[in-house]
Amino acid sequence: MTEQPRSNRPVTTTESSIQILEQLKDNPGRTLDELTEELDLARSTIHRHLLTLEDNDLLFRENGQFYLSLWLLDFGISARDRISFFDVARRQVDRLAEETGEKVWLVAKERDYSVHLYKASGASPLETSARVGQRRHLHQLAAGKAILAYLPDEESHGIIDRQGLIEATDQTITDREALLEELDEIRERGYAFNLGESIEGLNAVGAPIRDEEGTPVGGISISGPANRVKGSLLRDELPDKLLATIDEIHINIRYGSAD
Structure with a gap:
C-alpha cells in the first residue's frame, strides 16, 4: 500500500481543533488560560474552538477545565472494528x-x-x-x-x-x-x-x-x-x-x- 498524498490546501480551522484535541489528549483538564500558553493560537480562537467542540459533545467542561468526551471512544472502537x-x-x-x-x-x-x-x-x-x-x-x-x-x-x-x-x-x-x-x-x-x-x-x-x-x-x-x-x-x-x-x-x- 503506497502512501496517499497529503492535501496541499488544509483547512486551518480544522487543524486548530485537532491541535486542541491532541493537547487535551496528552494533558487532560486544561483551562482556557493554560491552552493559550501552550498552543500557538490566539486566545479568542481557542475559545471559539472549545465552545464548538463542547457544543458538539467532543469535549466537556468541569470547574473551568476541559476534557475529551467519552463519545470519542465510540469513534475509536468503530475505527478498530474495521x-x-x-x-x-x-x-x-x-x-x-x-x-x-x-x-x-x-x-x-x-x-x-x-x-x-x-x-x-x-x-x-x-x-x-x-x-x-x-x-x-x-x-x-x-x-x-x-x-x-x-x-x-x-x-x-x-x-x-x-x-x-x-x-x-x-x-x-x-x-x-x-x-x-x-x-x-x-x-x-x-x-x-x-x-x-x-x-x-x-x-x-x-x-x-x-x-x-x-x-x-x-x-x-x-x-x-x-x-x-x-x-x-x-x-x-x-x-x-x-x-x-x-x-x-x-x-x-x-x-x-x-x-
Missing part, C-alpha cells in the same frame, strides 16, 4: 499471554505508524506508558520493525524519509544504514527484537501479521523487563511461541476463522 484481523488475532493474543505469562500487544499499521489495538498481560504485573490507541513510530518497536522489514523497499524507505528516526531512548536506532541492515536480518529470521529501544529496561520480540498478498498489516509483540526477558527466553523460547501464534492467525486470515 481491522479485519482484529477478532481472530485478539483471541490468539490472549492465549499467548496466558501461555508465556508476559505482556502481549497487538498492533496495526496505519499509514506511517504503528497503532496499539489490544493488550493481554498474562501473569505479568508490568505496567508501562503504552496504552490502547497509542500511535508510535515503527522503528522504535519490535512489531514495528518487523512490519518495516516486510514492506516493499519503496514504502519502508518512504516512511523512514518522511518520519525520520526519532529517538525514544538511548538504544533507539537512529542511523538509517544500521536500521536497514537490521531489517535485512529480521527478514531472514522472521521476527524482530526491541532491546530497550522504546522504553528503557524493556525487551520485546515481535513479528508481522500479513494479509493474503503477504503485505504486513499489523504485528504482535511479547515484552517484559530486561532483567527477566533475556537470554534463551528472549532469543529462542518466546520467538518460537510467537511465530506459532502468527502462523495460526495467518491460517485463519486466509482460510476462514476457526475456533
